[in-house]
Amino acid sequence: MSNSMAGSKWMRVLNITLIVSLSLMIILPFMHVLAISLNSGIDAQRGGITFWPREWSIENYIEVFKQENLMNGLFISVFRTVVGTVVGVGLMAMAAYALTIKTLPGRKFITFFVFFTMLFSGGTVPYYLVLNELNLTNTIWVYIVPTLYSVIHILLLRTSFSQLPFSVIEAARIDGCSEFKIFRSIVLPMSKPVLATISLFTAVGHWNDWYAGTFFVRDPMLKPLATLLQEMLTRQAALSDILLRSSGSLAYEQLDKVTVTGESLQMATIIVVMIPMVLVYPFIQKYFVKGITVGSIKE
Amino acid sequence: MARIQLKHLYKDYIDSVRAVTDFDLEIEDEEFIVLVGPSGCGKSTTLRMIAGLEDISSGEVVIDGKAQNNLHPKDRDIAMVFQNYALYPHMSVYDNIAFGLKMRKTSKQEIKERVTRAAKILDIENLLERKPKELSGGQRQRVALGRAIVREAKVFLMDEPLSNLDAKLRFQTRAEITKLHRRLKTTTIYVTHDQTEAMSMATRIVVMKDGIIQQVGTPKEIYLKPANIFVGKFIGSPAMNFFDLKVNDNGITLGDSNIELPSSFIKEAWSSFGKKELVVGIRPEDIQLSDDLESSRYTFQLSTKIDMAELMGSETLLYFTVDNQTAISKLNTMEDFNMGQLVRLSIDLEKVHFFDKETGLRLDLQEVQEAAKKETIIA
Ligand SMILES: Nc1ncnc2c1ncn2[C@@H]1O[C@H](COP(=O)(O)OP(=O)(O)OP(=O)(O)O)[C@@H](O)[C@H]1O
Numbered sequence: 001m002s003n004s005m006a007g008s009k010w011m012r013v014l015n016i017t018l019i020v021s022l023s024l025m026i027i028l029p030f031m032h033v034l035a036i037s038l039n040s041g042i043d044a045q046r047g048g049i050t051f052w053p054r055e056w057s058i059e060n061y062i063e064v065f066k067q068e069n070l071m072n073g074l075f076i077s078v079f080r081t082v083v084g085t086v087v088g089v090g091l092m093a094m095a096a097y098a099l100t101i102k103t104l105p106g107r108k109f110i111t112f113f114v115f116f117t118m119l120f121s122g123g124t125v126p127y128y129l130v131l132n133e134l135n136l137t138n139t140i141w142v143y144i145v146p147t148l149y150s151v152i153h154i155l156l157l158r159t160s161f162s163q164l165p166f167s168v169i170e171a172a173r174i175d176g177c178s179e180f181k182i183f184r185s186i187v188l189p190m191s192k193p194v195l196a197t198i199s200l201f202t203a204v205g206h207w208n209d210w211y212a213g214t215f216f217v218r219d220p221m222l223k224p225l226a227t228l229l230q231e232m233l234t235r236q237a238a239l240s241d242i243l244l245r246s247s248g249s250l251a252y253e254q255l256d257k258v259t260v261t262g263e264s265l266q267m268a269t270i271i272v273v274m275i276p277m278v279l280v281y282p283f284i285q286k287y288f289v290k291g292i293t294v295g296s297i298k299e
Numbered sequence: 300m301a302r303i304q305l306k307h308l309y310k311d312y313i314d315s316v317r318a319v320t321d322f323d324l325e326i327e328d329e330e331f332i333v334l335v336g337p338s339g340c341g342k343s344t345t346l347r348m349i350a351g352l353e354d355i356s357s358g359e360v361v362i363d364g365k366a367q368n369n370l371h372p373k374d375r376d377i378a379m380v381f382q383n384y385a386l387y388p389h390m391s392v393y394d395n396i397a398f399g400l401k402m403r404k405t406s407k408q409e410i411k412e413r414v415t416r417a418a419k420i421l422d423i424e425n426l427l428e429r430k431p432k433e434l435s436g437g438q439r440q441r442v443a444l445g446r447a448i449v450r451e452a453k454v455f456l457m458d459e460p461l462s463n464l465d466a467k468l469r470f471q472t473r474a475e476i477t478k479l480h481r482r483l484k485t486t487t488i489y490v491t492h493d494q495t496e497a498m499s500m501a502t503r504i505v506v507m508k509d510g511i512i513q514q515v516g517t518p519k520e521i522y523l524k525p526a527n528i529f530v531g532k533f534i535g536s537p538a539m540n541f542f543d544l545k546v547n548d549n550g551i552t553l554g555d556s557n558i559e560l561p562s563s564f565i566k567e568a569w570s571s572f573g574k575k576e577l578v579v580g581i582r583p584e585d586i587q588l589s590d591d592l593e594s595s596r597y598t599f600q601l602s603t604k605i606d607m608a609e610l611m612g613s614e615t616l617l618y619f620t621v622d623n624q625t626a627i628s629k630l631n632t633m634e635d636f637n638m639g640q641l642v643r644l645s646i647d648l649e650k651v652h653f654f655d656k657e658t659g660l661r662l663d664l665q666e667v668q669e670a671a672k673k674e675t676i677i678a
């Protein structure tokens with residue numbers, strides 16, 4: 001008795017320590033980033049800022065928002081994130097559910113076929129050529145269509161679906177449910193936690209992806225937020241690099257005007273890109289509940 | 300209201316497990332059929348084939364003259380209670396019960412009426428807003444029943460619906476289901492491995508073993524005339540006593556002891572069985588204290604020591620040893636017995652069941668007698 005009490009007490013201490021350290025691992029870098037982004041750029045260059053700005057300034061943010069097409073980029077990002085996630089997760093869930101049906105002809109082969117693509121990738125150039133052939137480059141669909149299926153997510157969903165109590169599905173069948181309706185009204189609601197997880201992964205992937213916008217799209221009106229900010233960062237880094245290197249021949253007051261520097265601008269960018277996602281979390285959180293199928297069948 | 304014909308059903312699972320062999324049965328309208336048998340004997344499989352949840356390897360399921368083999372479960376007019384409730388965990392009790400009606404496009408008003416009525420019958424009116432996880436086992440069970448009865452389907456299939464209720468609740472719900480059947484008169488097939496449930500609820504019992512029907516009959520028939528040793532052993536509690544015995548010229552040998560029997564019986568036994576080695580089955584209540592028994596043409600007496608006596612309320616179970624086997628007698632008395640006490644028991648031979656030792660099949664003294672009589676008349 002006392003032994004197990006002591007054991008559970010140590011478990012508690014261990015748990016709390018672990019959770020606190022994990023939280024710190026996320027919060028501290030975030031604070032560091034926030035501090036630098038709120039510090040004047042030139043001053044930040046001197047280094048030594050950890051968790052609190054030395055010279056408060058919002059110039060970095062002003063610079064970020066000066067970016068042309070920012071609102072347009074935001075729209076593109078929201079569009080690809082929402083459409084890409086909803087359609088993608090919907091299709092992946094359907095594919096994964098089909099793979100759990102034991103009577104599906106060629107189930108093993110299809111599963112292998114899906115899994116197989118995880119092992120190889122064609123490389124950027126062949127990938128670009130394929131996108132080009134499909135007339136996807138320089139359209140908004142280049143963000144959505146190629147990312148509709150993620151093998152690892154399909155496999156995760158399949159595992160989760162196959163653990164649902166099968167008799168509930170059979171009960172629905174007897175209750176007069178069509179197979180599609182079973183999927184929509186029984187399987188999906190019972191899988192809310194895993195769907196929320198996969199949706200979050202997918203959404204974050206869409207939101208953070210700057211690569212497709214940089215390489216597969218030319219039209220500036222089609223560039224998502226992540227790409228715009230990435231481009232601005234490269235430009236800024238290059239600019240301040242030039243200024244600092246050739247400072248001898250340039251007037252000092254000119255350098256003085258450039259209070260925004262690479263590092264602090266970078267940090268402000270990270271914050272700006274991050275905030276919308278952070279704001280979404282509380283709304284998704286309610287789906288991360290455990291024991292959603294409790295009470296359905298007797299264990 | 301439905302008549303069900305199950306024509307030579309077979310079920311082979313993929314890894315060549317034969318779960319059901321030649322299941323052949325006609326079920327009349329309004330019957331309450333109970334499938335009973337030990338775990339793994341193919342009861343659920345049979346039920347699932349009728350429901351359409353399992354492919355039929357061979358044979359035919361016919362409901363009201365219409366072949367069902369190729370119909371989706373939703374197109375067979377059946378309702379089913381699952382061995383493990385299978386409630387929809389994300390829906391309220393109300394929605395759980397209403398789901399089947401919604402799927403069949405019943406009007407909102409009627410759904411409400413029918414759900415309310417079903418909830419009243421099952422006494423779960425105050426639980427309608429709850430989720431399954433907020434219910435006790437017995438309440439979940441009743442929701443599962445509610446989901447089935449609200450549909451007013453042609454056929455009810457129930458797979459061990461009481462198996463995880465405590466004794467009292469099981470007793471109550473059992474009575475409730477029987478009442479429900481009397482009221483709705485829906486043709487029902489009920490699966491259980493509990494022989495008491497089978498005896499108390501069925502209009503006819505189907506006893507199964509290893510996927511094969513052993514006997515079909517009313518509870519009385521099954522109890523009074525078990526078709527073979529297995530059925531005799533399975534139905535009845537405490538179980539039937541079995542002894543090997545040999546018939547010889549002046550009686551029977553049971554282990555070491557010779558029991559003398561009336562010569563008329565011996566003659567009959569010889570002529571009707573034509574066998575010397577038999578198995579007898581004797582129900583515990585057919586072994587009584589000697590002076591309790593009314594006089595009968597065929598009785599035989601047995602002196603034995605009591606190994607143990609158990610008082611079961613108004614009845615007493617006596618344990619004693621015959622031929623190195625423990626035997627049980629059920630007495631309608633609360634008398635005290637001592638261990639080692641000598642008692643004289645008598646057995647009514649008319650109530651003894653004879654089985655062929657080789658095949659395990661019942662040998663019916665009277666039937667053989669009657670057949671023999673008829674033969675002589677014809678002759
Ligand atoms: N999906 C399956 N694949 C292979 N064999 C199966 C499958 N389902 C059941 N069986 C086998 O078929 C036989 C009958 O099973 P079934 O579930 O019908 O038994 P049961 O009488 O309902 O038993 P219980 O009282 O334990 O519920 C068993 O031997 C079982 O192992």
Ligand SMILES: [Mg+2]
Nearest residue numbers: 342343344382
């Ligand atoms: Mg079963």
